[in-house]
Amino acid sequence: MLSQRSILSSSSSSSSASASAATSSSTSPPTSLVGSPEWRAHIPRLLRTLLPAFSLTLLLLAIFVMQPRAMSYFGLNLMLNLAVPIALATIAQMMVIAINDLDLSLGAFISFVACVAATWLNTHPVAGALALLACVGIYALLGALIHLRQLPAIVVTLGMSFVWSGAAILLLPSPGGSAPDWLRTLVSIKTPWVPLAIVASVVLALLVHLLMVRSTLGVRLRGAGGNAQAVAKSGVSLFKARVTLYAFAGVFGVLAGLCLVGLTTSADAGIAMRYTLLSIAGVILGGGEFVGGRIAPIGAVLGALTLVLAGSLLSFIHIAPDWQIGAQGAILIIVLALRTLANRIGARS
Amino acid sequence: MSQHTHTQGLVELCHVSRSFGQVKALSNVTLTIRRGECLGLIGHNGAGKSTLMNILAGTLALDEGDMTFAGQPLGQDYAVNQARALGVRCVFQELSLCPNLSVLENTHIACPEIRGWQWRKQAAAQMTSSLDQIFPGHGIKPQHIVADLSIGQRQMVEIARAFTAVDRPVELVILDEPTSSLDARVAQQLLSFVRRFVEGGGSLVLISHILDEMLSSCDRIAVMQDGHVVEVRQATDYTRDSLVEAMGHAASPTHTQSDVRSNESSVADPTASESMTSGASNAPLRVHQASGPAAHTPVIEARQGQIIGLAGLAGHGQSAFLNKVLMSRQGAGQVAFVAGDRQTEGIFPLWSIAENMAITSLKGLSQYGLIERQKVMAMANQWQHEMGIRTPSVQNPMGSLSGGNQQKVLFARALGASADLILMDDPMRGVDVGTKREVYERIQAEAAKGRTFIWYTTEFEELSYCDHIYVFRDGQAVEGFPLSELSEARVLSSSFEEDVVC
Numbered sequence: 001m002l003s004q005r006s007i008l009s010s011s012s013s014s015s016s017a018s019a020s021a022a023t024s025s026s027t028s029p030p031t032s033l034v035g036s037p038e039w040r041a042h043i044p045r046l047l048r049t050l051l052p053a054f055s056l057t058l059l060l061l062a063i064f065v066m067q068p069r070a071m072s073y074f075g076l077n078l079m080l081n082l083a084v085p086i087a088l089a090t091i092a093q094m095m096v097i098a099i100n101d102l103d104l105s106l107g108a109f110i111s112f113v114a115c116v117a118a119t120w121l122n123t124h125p126v127a128g129a130l131a132l133l134a135c136v137g138i139y140a141l142l143g144a145l146i147h148l149r150q151l152p153a154i155v156v157t158l159g160m161s162f163v164w165s166g167a168a169i170l171l172l173p174s175p176g177g178s179a180p181d182w183l184r185t186l187v188s189i190k191t192p193w194v195p196l197a198i199v200a201s202v203v204l205a206l207l208v209h210l211l212m213v214r215s216t217l218g219v220r221l222r223g224a225g226g227n228a229q230a231v232a233k234s235g236v237s238l239f240k241a242r243v244t245l246y247a248f249a250g251v252f253g254v255l256a257g258l259c260l261v262g263l264t265t266s267a268d269a270g271i272a273m274r275y276t277l278l279s280i281a282g283v284i285l286g287g288g289e290f291v292g293g294r295i296a297p298i299g300a301v302l303g304a305l306t307l308v309l310a311g312s313l314l315s316f317i318h319i320a321p322d323w324q325i326g327a328q329g330a331i332l333i334i335v336l337a338l339r340t341l342a343n344r345i346g347a348r349s
Numbered sequence: 350m351s352q353h354t355h356t357q358g359l360v361e362l363c364h365v366s367r368s369f370g371q372v373k374a375l376s377n378v379t380l381t382i383r384r385g386e387c388l389g390l391i392g393h394n395g396a397g398k399s400t401l402m403n404i405l406a407g408t409l410a411l412d413e414g415d416m417t418f419a420g421q422p423l424g425q426d427y428a429v430n431q432a433r434a435l436g437v438r439c440v441f442q443e444l445s446l447c448p449n450l451s452v453l454e455n456t457h458i459a460c461p462e463i464r465g466w467q468w469r470k471q472a473a474a475q476m477t478s479s480l481d482q483i484f485p486g487h488g489i490k491p492q493h494i495v496a497d498l499s500i501g502q503r504q505m506v507e508i509a510r511a512f513t514a515v516d517r518p519v520e521l522v523i524l525d526e527p528t529s530s531l532d533a534r535v536a537q538q539l540l541s542f543v544r545r546f547v548e549g550g551g552s553l554v555l556i557s558h559i560l561d562e563m564l565s566s567c568d569r570i571a572v573m574q575d576g577h578v579v580e581v582r583q584a585t586d587y588t589r590d591s592l593v594e595a596m597g598h599a600a601s602p603t604h605t606q607s608d609v610r611s612n613e614s615s616v617a618d619p620t621a622s623e624s625m626t627s628g629a630s631n632a633p634l635r636v637h638q639a640s641g642p643a644a645h646t647p648v649i650e651a652r653q654g655q656i657i658g659l660a661g662l663a664g665h666g667q668s669a670f671l672n673k674v675l676m677s678r679q680g681a682g683q684v685a686f687v688a689g690d691r692q693t694e695g696i697f698p699l700w701s702i703a704e705n706m707a708i709t710s711l712k713g714l715s716q717y718g719l720i721e722r723q724k725v726m727a728m729a730n731q732w733q734h735e736m737g738i739r740t741p742s743v744q745n746p747m748g749s750l751s752g753g754n755q756q757k758v759l760f761a762r763a764l765g766a767s768a769d770l771i772l773m774d775d776p777m778r779g780v781d782v783g784t785k786r787e788v789y790e791r792i793q794a795e796a797a798k799g800r801t802f803i804w805y806t807t808e809f810e811e812l813s814y815c816d817h818i819y820v821f822r823d824g825q826a827v828e829g830f831p832l833s834e835l836s837e838a839r840v841l842s843s844s845f846e847e848d849v850v851c
Contacts, residue, residue, distance in 0.1 A: 045494065045497065214469070216457050216461070216463075216464050216468055219450060219454045219457050219458065220457075220458065220461075222447070222449060222450060222454075223447040223449075223450055223454070223455075223458045225449070226447030226448055226449035226450055227445065227446065227447040227448065229445065230444075230445030230446060230447060230458070231447065231458055233406075233408050233429060233439075233441065233445055234429065234433075234445075234458050234459050234461075235428070235429035235430040235433060235461070236458065236461075292448065292449050293447065293449045293450075294449045
């Protein structure tokens, strides 16, 4: 079947080689190399992609059945009131997870930003804005430090969480302060038809999807998380990739803090401490993975919404707030189990 | 290509050298890659092929020497991006695609020139045309995620990606073992494309262990050995046998030969008598290989007191075989393993030397589940003395030792355990000569006491310490012979594929 000789002589080889290729491809069965039908290979991926949307829909249906009045502009607004800052925090966390790191300081950082926004940004807008810009700069520097010294991100960010907490307490020793008026009006805009939280979530998801999935920059950044060596051999700077991702995390962290303080109108030093774990859970719920550069921005936003709504559902079915955190954990485990199941189905087919 | 450029060198390497620490991976290599030719690069493990291709691709800098591209000298700052700009592409042996990205996204990683609003469409079109050209009937869509593709398809993507020209033509492509995970039909598609590419004026460097592939596809073949290019000739001047012979003429053939002789007398004799007596009482370890061309795959057999050598090119299933033996015998606790890749599967760098040694023998060194420190220290001190580990105290952390001494600790760990079967996964990587000699002696002494060794090695000389040698190729032992029949030519010819079997 194989004709090794045909390509040995260089003058006539072109025609004979292509002829042999043509005969070999015509004699062999015309199946594609995948072997099974095209769509079947994509079932697991499809299942995984749709899982966040599916769990959110299920949750919404459950809520609407339990509490039909929630199915209104007002009801949705009330339930999703705090969804946007959590979605922003989840996106920030996703940026760090994209390069196989984990940010344990995110909650403390967002609390600090909220404190800055409730104090300096209100009284000295310019200084406040500069402080927030510096925050983004510090995040970029953290990325540089982690990359250059090859430090474990978990340790560095755990240390930073105490720094941010301390700074927040120095800034605002007791709960108080007040959000700038423009911020308060901005987050309480009444959009027609659907509440602002939903509009903002959709816009956020689509923008980050464009940035991280559709753009060439996003491809390079995710590639750095997927196979760092290969990307480096192609001439992409891993240093730049990590610094960029950390800077993005800083930007979305700042936005989360601003949004949060706009909604709550005042701040305290521990206002967003639980955001660290919520944001990680949101990324994972949304189909992201801790390693391998596998992230899904739309899924991450859906994951954040799921977590927020899970809280509402638990209140509707009269589960005491003491149990809610545990119940949220249970939901997380169930979704992860479902995902493993989807992977198994994929492995079998 | 016009006539005069055809003979001109596209890339010229002049007295190029590159070392890694003590090891000289490339020394004084002078080589020309002409326009419109396919240059074959062949040689045994560690001959310097990979280093050479990394230097060409700009992923490694050269220590000494000069390199010119189309007559222009390349400066010290020659790196990946400049190589790309010149039209030099490289397909590395280890797959270098991002599994989390789609085929077209991976194309962008390698071809950053594809950008702008329509970049997805552009990348998809480039990739499809490249794949269609090289592998007609490939069945790969640019939107597929790489993780979902089979290993062969991934290799096809990687090869096709190297041939996508965006801004400027592709001048030189380096293919390292490109057919290793392709089936015969697809491999043939690639080889005929290689000829078409070369006839179109492109240059290509092909590294392969399949001799017939090299002989039929290359215009010239450069044979490498110990970091030197020892011979460059027209491919038509070579036959299978003369190629093997060219690879096998070791730099110091007399030394190797005498090594074999001297060890034949010292090792083979005592163990031969041993295996006669013990072989009857103690059944030998037999490993039947699962599949393959059943007719000539030998059963690997290790008798008590024997040293079994596993040879062949790196990564052809030797380590996997050791792993299989390890897993199947682990329950009995009668097996110990000496890692070659010290840093990842051998040492605990922060633990003390004593703790590193005792880890596999803890059962005998503890009482009521608590470790008896005196016994550990006694064992550590004894083995420090026996192996000659150079350290002021065995309480020092493992990380404080040199590589050779760390390896001695790993040997002490295996020998100190009660195991009667010891597996060694190329343990002498990066170990100095003095240490090697000491360890070789130790292995022979232990074998004489009745312990069995299975030793995977990439160094030919080490095979001369073994009683029986099996050569691995494509995940299987393809040939086995006793020490008396050992010759470098025999190992080489079994390591390199004879023919594509259909």
